[in-house]
Every structure is written in structure tokens, then in C-alpha cells.
Amino acid sequence: MTDIPFDQAAAGGSAAPTRRDIGIKRRYRAERRFRLYGLVAIGIGIFFLAALLFTVIRGGYTAFWQTSINLPITFDAAVIDPQGKRDSDPNVLAAANYPLLARDALAAKLGIDVKAPSSREDLRLLSGMISQGARTQLRAMVTDDPSIIGTTRDVWVLAAADIDSAHKGQIDLSVPEARRKVKDRQVEWIKQLGADGTMVERFNRGLFTFGASSRPETAGMGVALIGSLYMMLIVLVLALPIGVAASIYLEEFAPKNRWTDLIEVNINNLAAVPSIVFGLLGLAVFVNFAGLPRSASLVGGLVLTLMTLPTIIIATRAALKAVPPSIRSGALGIGASKMQTVFHHVLPLAAPGILTGTIIGLAQALGETAPLLLIGMVAFVADYPATPMDPATALPVQIYMWANEAERAFVERTSGAIIILLLFLAAMNLAAILLRRRFERRW
């Protein structure tokens, strides 16, 4: 035994003390190193979380503001209705050249003569500063109230996406003029309009209300929000009762045999099946076999229900398991049936745990993208879906679609949409944590 240095060292003072100290030092060094590795590992995790959140917020917070121009627009009858036929032909008001009104108002503001032939190039650049969304905006104003024709109103119109980016300082002005979309003359105007308070950044309400659009300034997540809302409702309505019923059976009633064993293994497996496989299932079964419409939030909701079910079942079973057997014995003892015991006593006590699990499952479903791509929710949907059978998109899918666009303003909107998605998820998880804190009972 004495030929092993470690044992000699451990044997105490008989061996040379210097040798023992060397061993301890080495071991303590190893100990500190090991500890450091752990700290570094945690640091790496936290660093990446911080980096991720930082880049998303830095890239996206500007999306919540949108550059708008306040213009005194004259609803000139000579532009809207040059032939004076608007009373007989309703199409006149629909097809009128509204962008011209906005352009002329902007030209007047900047003191450019519309009639002069020399200002043609300027006028083209001016048109490019105003969003194409002005057409719909002004048309809606006129068709709502035709009496405003001939009057002048102050209207906030959206600036075009490139002007928006330039106003926010996101465009590199050191690039030669020929190679950038915003020309020097426009930059001058932006400064001029910004100085006199005509061009300001206002809260971007359109980000929450507009549908799909090929122009960033009129693209929003309205359709995606409604689609996600429909899907969450479907998941809640289907997955919660089915999940709770299945867990009650497995936890409280099922005999321990091969069949229930099979179901158990199955549920654990389903929880680990890649989400994209559920998308294939939805495509083959719901769309191809059952003939439900592609891109509909109904199909998305069904797919997400199947995906969320294992999560809810696992959480519910844990919550049911946590209810002490004495509750059951007590209820049975005073004459309740098995069913009454479960539904009147066990289930209410397990409810907070079940709700927490459900919210976490819903949060998972809200962030899921891959299966929705397969059932065709990557669609250009401009109109709000009236029912879950109509085409819609979802929040994460909208993010995916914007990520594939090249324009600077879409990059900003992608990050903005991610912020919104993360806020939703944070709120849901916070609700789950608060529920658990507030109602959790320890026996």
C-alpha cells in the first residue's frame, strides 16, 4: 500500500509533509478548474441569451414607430373627378388618382411648382416619398364622405419604406447616390420636413392591424394575430378537455396492464416526435384525406392540438399525482362514487397544476412554425379571416415570411414581430408562474 503516494499522503504526518502538500495543491487546483468550467458554461448560456435578446431588441424596437407626413390635402374635384361624372358612375371615386393629391400637397409644402416642366424629376422623387398606402387611405376618406371633395384636410399619410428607413438613420449615406434608393434631394427634403415638424415618427399602429403587403410600410401582422388567436382557441377547446380526460383515465381509473402501458409509452414518445412530422400528418389526414381547406386556421389548430396534447397530459398527470391519497380516501369514505371523488374533489385540487401545464402547452403551440409551413399557412393573406376556415397565417409564420424579404424595413419588422411574439410568450409563462405561486398547495 505504501507504494501509492496518495495513500501515504492520506496516512498523515509520518510521510514527508512537502509531498502531501503538493498533492493537495494539485487537487485543489483541479477543483478550482472544474468549478470554473461550470461557471463558464453557465456564463456561455447566459451570454447567448443576452446576445439573442439584445440583437432582436436592437434590430426591432424601431419597427414600432413609423414615419408619417402631415399634409394639408386638398381634395381637388379636378383631380378626383375631372369629367364631373361621379354622381352617375360610382367607379369614378374608386379609380381616381389619389396619390396625386398627396404628391401635390407635399410639393406645395416644399415650395415646388407642380406646373413647371423643370420640376418633373423632383415630382417623381416626391411621389416616391409617399407610401402607396395613401391611395387606399384617401380613397376610404372620400368614399366614406364624398362631401369632403373640394375641401382641404390635414391628413397623416405614411412615408414610403425607404424614406422611413432614411428618417430613422438606417441608410448608409456614404454610399454613392446612384447605388442607393434614397437620393440626396430626398434626404434634403427629409431634413427640411423633419425640421418643421411635418415629418415625424408616430406609433406604428399598422403593424398590428394591416394584413400581408409587398410594401413594408403597409405590411402588418393583423392577419397573423387573428390566425394565431383562432388556433389558440381551437387548441384550448380541444386539447384541454381531451388531455384532462385522458389523464384522469390513465391516472385514476386505468388498470395496470399492457394496454395502458402502451398508451403511456405512446404519449411519452409523441412528446418527443419532431413537430414537422405532425405537419405531415395534418397535410395527409386533414387536408388531403378529410378535404379541409389548406392554409385554414382550423387545420393549423387541429395539428397544434395533437402536438400539445402530450404536454398537457404529462402536466395533468403530474398534477393529479400530487393530490394526496387521503383526499380520495376521505371522499370515498363518506360515500362518494369513484367518479364523484375524481370530479368533485381531486380535479379541483389539481386545477392550478393543470392550468399551468395548459398555458405552457399553449405557449409552445404559439411559437411553433414548422408544421404550419406544411399545411400551407405560408400564404399571402391580405384580408382578415372571418372564420377559422378562411386562409390565415400565424405569428411565427409571419416572422418567417418577413425574414425572406430583402428590404431594410422588412428586416426591422421581422425583429419587431419577434419582440411581439416573445412578449406574448413571456406574458403566458408569467401567468403560469403566478398561477402556480398563487394556488399551489403543498401537502
Place this chain on the structure above:
Amino acid sequence: MSVSWVLAAVLIIGAVAFFVARTRAARLQPQAGQKQHSLPGYHGSFALILATLPAIIFLAIWKAASPLYIDGAVWRSLPEQVRSAPDMNRSLTMGTIYAIGDGLRRLDAGELEQVRSGQADLKALFASKGLALASNGEAYMIPAAEAYRGMNDASSRYSAIGAILISLAGAYFGLSGITLRRRARNNVERVMLWALIAASTVAILTTIGIVLSMLFQTLAFFRTVPLANFFFGTVWDPRFAAAGSGGATGQFGLIPLLAGTLYIAFVAMLFAVPVGLFAAIYMSEYASRRMRSVVKPVLEVLAGIPTIVYGIFALVTVGPLLRDISAALAGGQPLIMAQSVLTAGLVMGIMLIPFVSSLSDDIISAVPRSLHDGSLGLGATRSETVRNVILPAALPGIVGALLLTASRAIGETMIVVLAAGVAANLTLNPGEAMTTITVKIVNQLTGDLEFTSPQTLVAFALGITLFVLTLGMNVAALYIVRKYREQYE
């Protein structure tokens, strides 16, 4: 009457039956020595179940079976020479007949007469009514369409009458037998139990649905592409069906996709396993209670972030960063592409850190405290305890946890869709783009689909490969973890 109206009627009958039965049961006067077996509410629920459940089941069966019957009857009513014609496309013909049958409803009497006498141009006529016919209507289709329409109307009429009669009969039976001794509660509870059992089979049905749906499409795929070409092919070049490739169906080699999938998962694990494992060890061994309560939830936030966000993080931030750094190091030429195995693997690794750490944390805390304390008591340092006692004891569990994590890495989609690239390369250089099974499933299935072309069906073959791969890993992992837990329980 449409189905929803019938359902509404049945539910109203059920609601009435519920209230009447409950009131009646409440009015029962138990004599001395008698006891009412069930509470009034159970009598009500029993009547409700009797009034609605059989009727709804009847309706569901009818709705599922009647189209099959009608389809067969209409098909048999077609002239023999039409049915046995060599260029017969049954589903197309029947589809046209159904469309005509539905379209007849929209015509007025004069137009109907024209159609019957065979003078009208069906396609143009229906187009004017806002209905598109898939093919030109033939003369023989008109009587068949009318027969179809007649049978369809009769079917929905009979089903409505039948459902309401059954519902009324159920309500009558539920209301008529209300006595003190009726065992309403037991009956209601039996139905509830069956409902619970049915709910628990949804999980089984989902698995069966996954397997069957992919199996059928995969078999269809292997009718056009030989098995060996798929599993051992080294070239992925599916072409597009619409490109007029003239019978050339492209090549569907799994190998480059599988290699990319495994390579990226390997890189991700290479990053996530040490980080996650060390984080878990530090957390269980060194961290103070306060640090634990802060750091653990923070790391778990990483698990709650949707994968699309990681994908965009990789695409916008990590990819360009790695490319620029490698370009600066190598002097000009970037060694790492913006979309590469390394980018996708690194970001996927970040996503996997919390999985590894929380799974290993569970496993490590399942090791009995006595082993840990015994080792410390013998004079081992904490790191020696971890390395020589805890980790060996927890090894099977950790292997199971790693298998679960790896299966997640293999099935991950959004990160690789955005960060790995779409080129099916077969390379060992982690700086280059490779593609994965999941990316190709997404690529093949977004856009216009045709469920007959191999370009679409291959996605299902890829899907079943992925499913089998991950299923095998999951089953093994769950088995190992279960065995491991039993060992210390």
C-alpha cells in the same frame, strides 16, 4: 335540413329532457324506509345522454356511410360502355357528376329543361353561375347527376328524420322510467368512463395516423422510385414536376440529406453537451440556493424561445458574424459561409443547452445523496466526487438524456431551414452549407402540391425516415432512463 340544424334540434331535445327529468326526479316522494338511488341531476343527465348520444352516433355513421353508398349507386347507374371505357378516370368523372348535381340546384326551370334535353353547353352554363367544372359534361352524366342529387336530398332528409326520431325516443325512454330506484348515476358514470377511455385513445390514434398517413404516401412514392435509389442514392436532385422534364423524375438520394442532418446534429451536440452538462453539475454541486433560483429560470428561458427566433438569430447575426470573422482571420476569403453546418450547429447547440442541463440535473439529483456524502466524507473534493462517483452512477441516465437531446436536434426544422442552406452537398467541411431531411420536407411541400408526383411524395418518405430515426432514439432513451430510475428507487 343541414347537419348543423339537425344537431341543434337534437341538442334542444336533450336540454328539454334534462330539465324535465331533473324536475320529475326532484318531485319523487320517498316513502318511509325508501331512499332515492340517484340525485335529480343524474336523472337529468341520464335523460340528456339518452336523447343526444344515440342520435349523434346515428348521424355520424350515416354521414360517413351514405357518400360511399351513393357513389356506388351512381357508378352502377352509368352505362356499361362508359364504365368499361379504357380511358376511364373514375374519380374525375364522378367529380364532374357531383359538380353537375350540385350545380343543378342553381338553375331555374327553363335552364333545367335545356340541360335535360341536352341542348345546353354545361361548362359555359355553370361558369355563368359561378361554378367551375373540371371537364366537359357528357350527355350520360345528366341523368346520373340528377340521380345523385335525388339520392343526396333523400339521404339528408332521412338522416334528419331518423336522428330526431331517435332523439325523441331516447328522451321518452329517459323520462318514462324515472323512479326512486333507477340507477341513473351508475349509468351516467359508465358513459363518462367510456368518454375518458375514448380520450385516452386519441394518443394512440395520433401515432397510428402518423404512421399510416406517411406509409401510404411513401408506398406511392416507392412505386415510381426504387427503394435502393432512395436509401443509397448519393445525389439529391428532385427537379420540378412542372418543368416539363419529360418523364425524367430526378434523383432522390437520401445520403446527402442524412449526412447533413447527422453532421449538424453532431456539431450542435458537441457544443451543447459540455456546456449543458457543466452547467448542470455546477448548479447541483456548487451553486448557492440563491444563484440556483436565479440562474435556472434564466437558462430555461432559452428553452422557451421559439425555434424560428433562433433561426433568424442564426441568419441575421451569427452567420454573417462567423463569415466576417473567418474572412478576417484567413485574410479575405471566408472559410465559413453565412449558411453553414457550423452556423446551424452552433445556434442549435444554444437551443439545446437547457435541454441537456435540465435533463442532466434531474438525472444527477436522482443519484442517492448517500453516495455523494460518502465520497465527500472519505476526503474527496467535490470535483472528484462528481467525476468518480456521481457521473459513473448517473451515466446510463445521462446517455438516455443525450439520446433524447440528439433526437431533438435531428428533428429540428426552423433553425436549419434558415441557417443550413438548401444545397444538398456531401462534404466534411463544416464551413460549407449542407442541408437536412427537415429542410427538404419543407422545401418539397411549400408551394403548389400534387399528391401524385414523386416530388411531393418524397417528403413523406423523408418524413417516415425521420420518424423512425427519432422514434428509435426516443424509445431507447426512455427505456434507459426508466431502467436507471428504477435502479435507485
